[in-house]
Amino acid sequence: MGPLQPALSELLLSHRSIRKYTDREVPQDLLERAIEEAVAGGSTYGNLNAFSFVVTRDAEQKKKLRGFHNQSMLTDCSVVVTICADWFRTREWLKSHSAKDNFDNFLGYHVAVVDAVIMAQNLVLGLESRGLGVCYLGTTLEVMKQISDLLELPETCLPVTTLVIGYPAENPPKRDRLPTKAYIHNEVYHKPDPQEIAEMYASREVSGWNRYMGQPELRAKIEKNGIKGLAEYYTSDFKYPEQDFLKFGKDIWKLLREKSFNAGASD
Incomplete structure (x- = not known):
């Protein structure tokens, strides 16, 4: 796998989104090691670990995800990782011990989203430190329902963000930030x-x-x-239109109810 070369500050300052990749495959053991380190180095609410990683390598699955996201890099990359806000595993564990189920509500969803984003960013740093290129897909929030169905996500488990991963075939300039x-x-x-x-x-x-x-x-x-x-x-209307934001927001609220993140909520 190779040692982690850059210092953290250098790694952060060199970050950029990669959208073009070589044909070289990302080894499964490398990915799993990076995920293991991301989890080990990430804080999580009450150490309840309300997140999951869904790894997609199958060409047909990637093709379907490409259709949802409408971005060609989904099939050009080596691997796609969908990071989920996930209480299903914890809730099943609680159920097995006849314990209360306190996380099937909006606060539970919010907590799991924070956990998932922390893990996603840790994973990005771990992958970049190994010379891999990564791009976040914000479109995940627009097609949560489609992704959830394709990946067969259970109750109280929803996609939060998606990482497209591979060996870079481009070296784009770094985007500027506000002062x-x-x-x-x-x-x-x-x-x-x-x-x-x-x-x-x-x-x-x-x-x-x-x-x-x-x-x-x-x-x-x-x-x-x-x-x-x-x-x-x-x-x-062709970048970030208000009507889309309103629609996707309503879709997310509806999906939260469908996935049982609505305990205690009123209409």
């Missing part, structure tokens, strides 16, 4: 005034806009729709 002062609030939250907001986003508005406008097909669409800047693009 550090934008994220740090000492003692209490500091509400930035309009001038501070403008300063925080000044560089991003230029770099982000240039990146999108550097893609000919996207540029044509942007110009056709009369979009003048990055803020307008992000909330456009």
